[in-house]
Amino acid sequence: MxxxxxxxxxxxxxxxxxxxxxxxxxxxxxxxxxxxxxxxxxxxxxxxxxxxxxxxxxxxxxxxxxxxxxxxxxxxxxxxxxxxxxxxxxxxxxxxxxxxxxxxxxxxxxxxxxxxxxxxxxxxxxxxxxxxxxxxxQIDALTGLWNRGYLNDRLAVEMSVLERKGLPVAVAMVDIDHFKPINDTYGHPFGDAVIQRIAEVLGNMSRDSDVVCRYGGEEFAIILRDTPSEGAMTVAERMRKAVETLQLTCGKTPVPVTVSIGVAGSDRVGNATDSGTHLLEAADRALYRVKEAGRNRVGGITP
Missing domain, CATH: 3.40.50.2300 (Response regulator)
Structure with a gap:
């Protein structure tokens, strides 16, 4: 029983x-x-x-x-x-x-x-x-977070909720800054450890209603349910600061690690109810602009 x-x-x-x-x-x-x-x-x-x-x-x-x-x-x-x-x-x-x-x-x-x-x-x-x-x-083996397949399924559900009830939803794309040099300098096992620690921070800093996923490689995606763009930016900034304060070392060598985050909310993305793809693409564009502007910051979509 x-x-x-x-x-x-x-x-x-x-x-x-x-x-x-x-x-x-x-x-x-x-x-x-x-x-x-x-x-x-x-x-x-x-x-x-x-x-x-x-x-x-x-x-x-x-x-x-x-x-x-x-x-x-x-x-x-x-x-x-x-x-x-x-x-x-x-x-x-x-x-x-x-x-x-x-x-x-x-x-x-x-x-x-x-x-x-x-x-x-x-x-x-x-x-x-x-x-x-x-x-x-649907679980990523390295981090224990949801994987990209679950992200796509869950985002489709949230788009349906948005269409029926009008509840806002936002997506944050998170990228570990300068991750390739970290891997090349300290080795892939340490790189995996960095991914795991950041995954832990994102999970701990997220709310019960958020869905934190490993998107692939050194990228993460977060679905922020019932959250407009402004609120999503606030959550993302808290996460960025939490990662920035991590004290990681390889042997006795300190290794500073930061992330860049792009945010897109349904209240600022046209045709958001058509597909979660619009939000993901908008968040990815915001992330690209953040990295171009110098990394270790949060950026969103302007109305």
Whole structure:
């Protein structure tokens, strides 16, 4: 049972009796139950709570389960949530349609307690393994930060949030100044140690809402959620100062290390909602100008 700790299940059904019944059947399971009584509430809670599994009633008024499932699978940040349909009857054609939409299973009402538990356990176990494998594949081995693949996926999600809710997002591109001479002079193992220390500083200086990634080589990228350009510049400057104060030595030789940071916010970049590529490119242009101006500083995009 330990593989189900902290996992959550969203029940979307218009019948209060079904909510009570599912709750009773799963009472012995170590899961957090979330309740929605129509499709609109179900979609809202799926987006806000990101459950590990959705038990979805097929026959609901206004918006049925098939339609809601299609809506969920169309959203990148929700598409990986497994869906088990709840239904009174399910003919072969409906089953085929459900699986084509991306459902992982179905349970027929009235529920057999043992069957419901078994199907929920199986779906949650698969979700846990999927999450572990996905996370491992998206972590940079040297620094322990998220990698570039995760950056692209997460930025796409933030662009979707920006488009739907208007919440600003910014990107900071961080480059270690004069890194090649450091590698050439002190060796690649020391260069790796420099990258690791700076990664640690960026991680410690970031907020819980920020996403810090190793972009590649001596470059890092940071997604600053719900942050306009001015706020992102302030965060970036704190990070720059923190790196500047690092006291690194190779043997007994002090090795000063600094970074240059380019910042771009959605409030100052045109067509930012089209793709995260616009923000990344704008931040990269800002970084280039900072390096041209002398390095060890922060620069942004002018309105």
């Amino acid at each position: 330990s593989d189900m700790v902290h996992q959550s299940v969203l029940i979307v059904d218009d019948s209060p009796d079904i909510h009570q019944l599912v709750g009773a059947r799963l009472r012995s399971e170590r899961v957090n139950l979330i309740h929605a009584h129509d499709a609109a509430e179900g979609f809202r809670l799926a987006a806000s709570e990101k459950p590990d599994l959705i038990l979805l009633d097929l026959d609901m008024p206004i918006t049925d389960g098939m339609t809601l499932c299609r809506q969920l699978k169309a959203e990148q940040e929700l598409s990986d949530i497994p869906v088990i349909f709840l239904t009174g009857t399910m003919d072969v054609q409906t089953k085929v349609q459900a699986f084509e939409l991306g459902a992982v299973d179905y349970v027929t009402k009235p529920f057999d307690a043992v069957e419901l538990k078994a199907r929920v356990r199986a779906a949650l176990r698969t979700k846990r393994y999927h999450d572990l494998l996905t996370t491992k594949a």
